[in-house]
Amino acid sequence: MVTRENHQDDAPETLDADEIFWADLQPWLRSTGYELRRRYRPSWVPSWKQRKTSLFWWEFEDSLKAKHPSVMDAKRTVDGSSVMLKKVRVSDHPMEVELTKYLASELKDEKNHSPDLIDVLTVPEDHNMRILVFPLLRRFDDPEFDAVIELIEFLRQIIEGVQFLHHNRIAHRDIGVLNIMMDTSMYPDGFHPAAPSKTPDFREDAKHIPRNVAHPRYFLIDFGLAVRYEYAELQPRAVPVRGQDKTVPEFAAPGGMQNAYDPFPTDIYYLGNFIREHFFEGKDDKKAKLGLEFLRPLVEEMCSTDPSKRPDIDAVSEKFSVLAGGIPHSRMKARLKSKDEGMWESMKLGTTHAYRKLKYKDHE
Known part of the structure; x- marks a missing residue:
């Protein structure tokens, strides 16, 4: 067991309880190839404790803590590639492993924006715990979108x-900023998983490199709350559960958290409210x-307080294509401007945008 005594709880030389979970598994993970x-x-x-140095502790790589209690970065020993490990307690999320495996088996379909699944490991002496192994991904908006067309392509992929x-x-049941990622193609030389x-x-x-050069692919992740229905189930029902978005109208109504609901219109709300x-x-x-007002009528329709008045995903896709096509x-090639940009910020961003267009004009 790993222990760290006589330190502040938030000191970098202290492993918290979630980190200790991973540290305890390290020898076994190495034996499995990670x-x-x-x-x-x-x-x-800690490196900064081993010798006298003029550097601060935060300048050392081993000061970096994991960003999420259930997720850890690692390297595959077979090829040195970076991967992400996610722990899943099956009793808490009984459908996550099987849904993730199913979606990974359907990656030949280009409309499938679920991540690849490299491996599924069962933790020794805890058969209720699985470790899912995924390729390294990156937050969808880091770096920021530069041109309008980049954001339009992002939204097209996520709707798809x-x-x-x-x-x-x-039904995903937890669509939101934390569960949307992109591949690593914008960083051909790589980046640190814990310090992107x-x-x-x-x-x-x-x-x-710019998005118009890398053409990143975007992904929906985390199927811990997701549910799947048979095609014959024409009136699907689910027990209400709150994901990262706490604003769902049907859950806020009196008795909303006690009444079974159709999760598909709620997915539409999640997607629309994320955009909004x-x-x-x-x-x-x-x-x-700025410049996205053409999408507002569609987004407002997706966020209707009445689930029955929300469009289904096919209608969303069709309306989005028509609006974007206009x-x-x-x-589309113009810079995606932000509200409340100061004069100097606008000049700086405008100059950077113009430089990128000139440098990568062959990719326009």
């Missing part, structure tokens, strides 16, 4: 991904975007 970072290896001693799920009678702005060795800033909050209104550290080419 190597954790040195922070999680037996007898780890939800459409694939619904056509396969799968840094190179894999944690020594320099990671460099990326993240791009129309701005949320957390992200500013609202945008002039020059507008």
